[in-house]
Amino acid sequence: MKIKDLATPSLLFDKEIMLDNIHHMQAYANKYNVALRPHTKTHKSPKLAKLQEQAGAKGIAVAKVGEAEVMAENGLTDIFIANEIVGEDKLNRIKKLAETIDISFGVDSVEQCRMIEKVFSNSQKPAQVLIEIEVGENRSGVIEENDYIELVKYIMECTNVNLKGIFSHDGHTYKAKDIEECRALYNAAQIRTLHFSKIATDLGCQLETISIGSTPPMMHDFGVMEGITELRVGTYILMDVSQGNAIESYDRCAATVLTTVISKPTHERVITDVGAKGLTMQSRSQGICATTGLGYIKNSDDVYIDQVYDEHAIIYNEKFRNEVSIGDKVEIIPNHICPVCNLYDIAYLISGDEVIEEIPILCRGKLQ
Missing domain, CATH: 2.40.37.20 (D-serine dehydratase-like domain)
Structure with a gap:
């Protein structure tokens, strides 16, 4: 046709441009020896997620439990829900997914973790969570160090919750007035994320994953600071105006x-x-x-x-x-x-x- x-x-996807975008970002992650975990809320398609994994992506990120379920049904087995998940129904659905795939999700409060501890009390393995760090976008995520310390200590005492890592999203780079400000905001976001990683280490908690991501800084090759383990980027595969x-x-x-x-x-x-x-x-x-x-x-x-x-x-x-x-x-x-x-x-x-x-x-x- x-x-x-x-x-x-x-809706049209240009094959050659899309594949070039996939390989371009994977090469960027490889250059800095970090994992790439594409955020698939951009395209919402298991077929494209598999193309990203075939190119070298470690796993995928999604925004909602429902997306994770569809991705898992279609063969994706390493999924991070980059969002705070609250409510027994949704947590029970994650617990079900955890029986067959590697799945983790975001937290930013003790109250949320109390719910998780309760729901996962009869699970064969603990919930895998990452604490979101607010780095300037003024969305969700921990802001105050004291709140973060309280949260890390609480999770360390939990039986049914494991702190896998931390993550941040420098979405405010979209509003940078120019490329140099974009670079400055991105670097500040990395520094802040790594600072919170060190706090966890000082508390005796070794984090497996330090995840960052937004598309604009990655497209300009601003580099990746030592200590960051994962890039969580989404829009790059298709781009837009x-x-x-x-x-x-x-x-x-x-x-x-x-x-x-x-x-x-x-x-x-x-x-x-x-x-x-x-x-x-x-x-x-x-x-x-x-x-x-x-x-x-x-x-x-x-x-x-x-x-x-x-x-x-x-x-x-x-x-x-x-x-x-x-x-x-x-x-x-x-x-x-x-x-x-x-x-x-x-x-x-x-x-x-x-x-x-x-x-x-x-x-x-x-x-x-």
Whole structure:
């Protein structure tokens, strides 16, 4: 099948670009002698996760228990849930997974660990947890050293919880005003993560895993500090407009949304058949990842989506309007690919103008 014959909207993955991205990041991890654990919330596909492992990845990261279950059902056996998991139902599901695969997950409070200790009290092996360290994104994770010390000491006294390591996410690097600030924020995040690792060591707890990760710093080869054992990176496999802006090129953007021009009601307005339900309304407002509009028309002269409704994308560009006809198909590079993948049941793997394979997005909607 040719790309032009696909019904729209359709999610496309360029095979050559995607594979090059996979091997590029694996080579980066190998260069610094650290493990690579791709965060698969980006693509939500066991098939792509297996490609990443075949290239050398140690295991995978996911965001939710439901994603871990689907990945495990499809043969992935080393999974880290990079999120705080709370609630007996979800913890029991992890305990079930732990019977057949290596699975670990995030914690950041004693209260959470009390729940885990209770749920895993009748398990054959203890829960494997990593403490999240807040490094500047202002999301989840331990902030105060005293809270961290209390948490480490509590876990060390637990019978059913094992402290495997710590992890951090320097997502605030996305908002860096320039590359040098991105480097500074990334380095500060590494230093802070390693500082908390030393605190654990001083308390008599040897950590197996010191995990960091976000895509922008890795794409610029800022290096990896001694003591870091693992890179947990996600968006690099497909990239998007925001990540392309961070590296000042869309050449590594493997994912696009194919859409059809369905109306040209004015001398400057173009309407296509993908809206918020197939593209999202996400944008980034500041820093090296800042975006213009709600998506970029691939290979265009600065043509962006100006507005989306549920099922419509609106473009105001007279030159573009005069270049396209009703029925033409164009590709949009999304601003943020992670939520876009969650909107499709399948993606089409393409090479040139050929569709060569369907990629099931089996973790779509697995939010629990």
